[in-house]
Structure formats: structure tokens, C-alpha cells
Amino acid sequence: QVQLAESGGGLVQAGGSLRLSCVASGTIFSLNAMGWYRQAPGKQRELVAMTTSDGESTYGESVKGRFIISREYMKNTVTLQMNSLKPEDTGVYYCRGTRGTGYWGQGTQVTVSS
Numbered sequence: 465q466v467q468l469a470e471s472g473g474g475l476v477q478a479g480g481s482l483r484l485s486c487v488a489s490g491t492i493f494s495l496n497a498m499g500w501y502r503q504a505p506g507k508q509r510e511l512v513a514m515t516t517s518d519g520e521s522t523y524g525e526s527v528k529g530r531f532i533i534s535r536e537y538m539k540n541t542v543t544l545q546m547n548s549l550k551p552e553d554t555g556v557y558y559c560r561g562t563r564g565t566g567y568w569g570q571g572t573q574v575t576v577s578s
Contacts, residue, residue, distance in 0.1 A: 466490045466567045468559040473572030480576075481547045486559030486569060488540040495561040498535055498542040502574070504555035512557065513544060526552070549576045 472484040488495055499514030499522075513533040515521040521533050532545040542559065554576050559569035 466495070466561065466563070468561055468567055468569035470557065470559045470569045470572040473557060473574045475575045475577065476549055478549060478551055478576055478578050480549050481545070482549065482574060484544040484546065484557055484559075484572060484574075486542050486561075488561050488567075491540070491563070493563060494537045494540060495563045495567075497560075497562045498540075499533060499560050500542070500544050500557055501560055502553075502555040502557045503571075504552075507555075509558070514560065515542065546574070549574075551576045551578045 467490050468486055468488050470486045476482050497514055497516045500512040501509050502512050503509040511524045512527055513523045513531055515533050515535050530548045535542045556571040557574050558571045561567045
């Protein structure tokens with residue numbers, strides 16, 4: 465059973481930076497795609513960034529130019545560097561991985577104060 469474990473959330477002031485990491489365990493294979501979604505209170509879960517095994521990355525419109533996703537395939541890890549954070553980036557950030565089926569991490573809280 466594949467498990468995803470996030471780390472790196474926390475509280476930061478607007479304009480600051482945070483770095484999230486996610487590691488997949490329970491499989492000897494690289495996941496096809498890994499990335500991040502987030503959910504703010506009262507809102508639907510939305511795409512933040514995903515990267516595929518062929519190197520293509522997709523970003524949500526609201527984070528383009530501020531967030532950078534990177535991946536280490538051999539370690540089955542994905543990292544999200546978040547810069548120029550805004551209060552509207554506040555939410556629970558979930559790691560997402562896919563290989564035939566999809567997997568979710570338990571989430572890590574990111575809070576950006578104004």
C-alpha cells in the first residue's frame with residue numbers, strides 16, 4: 465500500500481517562503497505523477513502543482529510564478545518551494561501521487577498571516 469507523508473507546513477508572514485516535502489513509501493516503483501493540492505476552509509480542493517514522470521509540470525493559475533515544484537524520482541519525493549506567500553495561500557496542503565490509481569497524504573497546514 466502506497467503511503468504519502470508530507471512535511472514542512474507552518475505559519476509564515478505574507479511575503480515569506482515555505483518549503484513542503486512529500487515522500488512516498490510502500491512501493492519500489494516510481495509514481496507516474498506527484499504533486500500538491502490544497503483546500504482552504506469552506507472551499508473545494510484545488511490543484512497547486514503536479515509533475516509527471518516525463519518532466520512536465522502543471523501549476524494552478526494563482527501560484528504561477530511564485531511556487532516551484534521539483535521531484536527526485538529515485539527517492540519518490542516531491543518538493544514544493546512556495547515564495548511570495550499571500551494570505552489566500554492559507555489551507556491544508558495535500559500530497560498527491562498516481563500510479564494506476566491515486567493516493568493522498570494526510571495533509572499539512574500552511575497559514576499565511578497578513
